[in-house]
Amino acid sequence: MDLQTQEAILRASQTYDKADLVVLLGSPDPESAEIAAETVIVGDPSYAGALAGAQLGLPTYHVLEELIHADIPDDVWEAQIGVMADVLEADALAATVAGMRAQA
Amino acid sequence: MPDVVISAAAQVLAHVPSLARHGSKPRRELPKSAEQAERFAAALRTYDEAAAYPPHQAWIGNIHPRDLGDRPWSANAGAPRRTGRFGEIMPEEEFLGLLAAVDDFELFALSPEAAATAAAALAGHPLAKALALDKIDKAAGDIEAVAAEPKALRLTAGAVMRCAQADDESLSAHVLIDNLAAKATATLALLHLLERSGIDPTSIDYVIGCGEEAIGDRYQRGGGNMGKAVAEAAGCTDASGADVKNFCAAFVPALVVASSLVSAGVFRRVAIVSGGSMAKLGMKFQGHLAKELPIMEDVLGGTACLVEADDGTSPRVRLDVVGRHKVSAGGAAAEVMKALAIEPLTRNGIAMTDVDDYATELHNPEITEPQGSGNVPERNYKIIAALAAAKGDIARADIAAFVAERGMPGYAPTQGHLASALCYVPHALDRLTTGGAGKVMLLAKGSLFLGRMCQLSDGMSVLLERNVGLEAGR
Amino acid sequence: MNSNLLQGKKVIAVGERDGISGPAIAACAKAAGAEVVFVATECFV
The missing domain is CATH 3.40.47.10 (Thiolase/Chalcone synthase)
Known part of the structure; x- marks a missing residue:
């Protein structure tokens, strides 16, 4: 994950009550979703950024997960996500990020 | 016009x-x-x-x-x-000589051996007469001394780059x-x-x-x-x-x-x-x-x-079929593609199946996949095909065939501007003259957000078309 | 059926250029009643 993004997430975790924070990912494939979720939940696997060893354990979801989709009004979903829900492998993405949440 | x-x-x-x-x-x-x-x-x-x-x-x-x-x-x-x-x-070994030949400020230095090898090879190059090969000799010298200069960069065993001004980052050797x-x-x-x-x-x-x-x-x-x-x-x-x-x-x-x-x-x-x-x-x-x-x-x-x-034979650039990604289109990937692939065609009454080849972000997947970046062109083609199905130009069952027939595997180095439609231009010229294609769409996307001045992306598309003069001459 | 995972939450949107972009995630989160505190889009090519 981008180093500036990691710094910003670390700052947010220090600024806000962690219980109020939710991280939403938009990764296109399970490989990149796994790295992003791992970085936010257990720490940067490349040990390059601010989240190395951070173990923030922030609640993290892929935006295409059914749990998230259910909260988003249909018209907004159609405009912002639209056919991407068909193009990307939503089930695999959801399973990857859910698996990482279980490690929190 | x-x-x-x-x-x-x-x-x-x-x-x-x-x-x-x-x-x-x-x-x-x-x-x-x-x-x-x-x-x-x-x-x-x-x-x-x-x-x-x-x-x-x-x-x-x-x-x-x-x-x-x-x-x-x-x-x-x-x-x-x-x-x-x-x-x-x-x-x-030849490219090092070419670097010397296009260096107007004596910043690039070669060892005598590297210079001799490059000069000999480039002397036999079909374009030798167009190259300033005399500059290769001028670049040759004691590169250990050059490498010891402040902020010089050792490139290879036989090549060193000087900086132009030691305290100016924009003129650093890198x-x-x-x-x-x-x-x-x-x-x-x-x-x-x-x-x-x-x-x-x-x-x-x-x-x-x-x-x-x-x-x-x-x-x-x-x-x-x-x-x-x-x-x-x-x-x-x-x-x-x-x-x-x-x-x-x-x-x-x-x-x-x-x-x-x-x-x-x-x-x-x-x-x-x-x-x-x-x-x-x-x-x-x-x-x-x-x-x-x-x-x-x-x-x-x-x-x-x-x-x-217009020369009567070369593929035409259809300036009336240009797609642009407006500020108001936002950042949703499908909206970007609608702006580039759908809108200009629809505006001109051209079906998505009238376009033989779509060229977009042809990054080589053998380079991107091992790092977890996926298959970029395939993803783009799936979006284009899904939009074509949503628009009714193809049946949903034909999405895979659309991707295979009108898309293509990525083959470009991961240097974004090269992959982004540009690398297909010579192939497009072939396909639209001696090949079987009538229309080729070039689509390019850029990640403006990387520069931190806005959260936007950008993109533009344009249609190339077989010259009607070519058809008449057949 | 809403999960109410987002209502009243502070959302960090980490999008990807080839997937769902940061601004698209942010728009979804806002519409679900969240406050978006950070938006980024990553690009790996």
């Missing part, structure tokens, strides 16, 4: 394994671990391996990307072929070799275009650069101007030039600007050039080493194409 055509295009690669460690990522990561640096060096390809690699053969025009076959593509490699109908793959490598590859491509088309260099009025490098000093970082620098180096003495910048997407706006200049009668012939991005060499090396693959980001690309008034 007169119709405008793309009358010629050329494309080159320079295989630069010794320069790969100077890419941004290896430059930051390799010093952290001697073991990793050793593995990196051991995983570099030989010239023959790189030249035989089928995507590189597609780049220089010896095969069409749809004929790359099953992956891994290295398993289908035939004999290494240096030249193709679009250009060549230049070996590093920035300058990035820019010089871009100039060299772009110049080589333009020289191939001139040689192959037989066009008089002095007949070119304007040269537009659309690469990713930032040329300037501390008072105007990225001020430019690569276009005119390449014009001079390629002997286009009657030309001026300027650059069009738009991250990876710059080529399509550059093509639309060039075509508009010709259509409006401002200029008769405009060349569009771009060189390779040294910063992107070895960008995904960690994924390649982890999967025990060679370092595949070891080549620099260079491109050139020529825009002029």
Whole structure:
């Protein structure tokens, strides 16, 4: 994950009550979703950024997960996500990020 | 307004394994671990391996990307072929000489041995007469002394880059070799275009650069101007030039600007050039080493194409079929693609199935997948096909066939502007003249957010079409 | 059926250029009643 993004997430975790924070990912494939979720939940696997060893354990979801989709009004979903829900492998993405949440 | 055509295009690669460690990522990561640096060096390809690699053969025009076959593509490699109908793959020892030949400030220094090798090889090059080979001798000398100068950069055993001003980051040795490598590859491509088309260099009025490098000093970082620098180096003495910048997407706006200049009668012939991005060499090396693959980001690309008034045979640039990504289109991927692939076609009553080839972000998936970046072109084609199905131009069941028939595998080095439609131009010219295609759409996307000035992306598309004059002549 | 995972939450949107972009995620989160405190889009090519 981008180093500036990691710094910003670390700052947010220090600024806000962690219980109020939710991280939403938009990764296109399970490989990149796994790295992003791992970085936010257990720490940067490349040990390059601010989240190395951070173990923030922030609640993290892929935006295409059914749990998230259910909260988003249909018209907004159609405009912002639209056919991407068909193009990307939503089930695999959801399973990857859910698996990482279980490690929190 | 007169119709405008793309009358010629050329494309080159320079295989630069010794320069790969100077890419941004290896430059930051390799010093952290001697073991990793050793593995990196051991995983570099030989010239023959790189030249035989089928995507590189597609780049220089010896095969069409749809004929790359099953992956891994290295398993289908035939004999290494240096030249193709679009250009060549230049070996590093010659490219070092080319760098010296396009260096106007004596910043690039070669050892006597490296200079002699380069000069001898380039003397026999078909473009030798167009190159300032005398500069190679001038670049030769005691490079240990040059390497000891403040802020000099050791590039290879036989090559060193000076900085131009020790306290100006924009003129550091790293920035300058990035820019010089871009100039060299772009110049080589333009020289191939001139040689192959037989066009008089002095007949070119304007040269537009659309690469990713930032040329300037501390008072105007990225001020430019690569276009005119390449014009001079390629002997286009009657030309001026300027650059069009738009991250990876710059080529399509550059093509639309060039075509508009010709259509409006401002200029008769405009060349569009771009060189390779040294910063992107070895960008995904960690994924390649982890999967025990060679370092595949070891080549620099260079491109050139020529825009002029309708000649009756060359493919037309349809300036009435240009798609642009408006500010209001936001950042949703499907909206971007609607703006680029759907809107301009719909506005002109063209069905998505009327377009034979869509060329967009043709990044080589064998380079991107090992690092977890997925198959970029395939994803784009699936979006285009899903939109075509939503629009009713194809049935949902035909999405996979649409992707296979109208898309193609990515074969470009991961240097965004090269992958972004630009690399397909010479293939498009073939397909729209001697091949079976009637329409080719070029779509380019750029990640503006990387520069931190806005959260937006951008993109532009344009349709190329078989010349009606060609049909009449059949 | 709403999960109410987002209502009243502070959302960090980490999009990807080739997937769902940061601004697209942010628009979804806002519409679900969240406050978006950080938006980024990553690009790996």
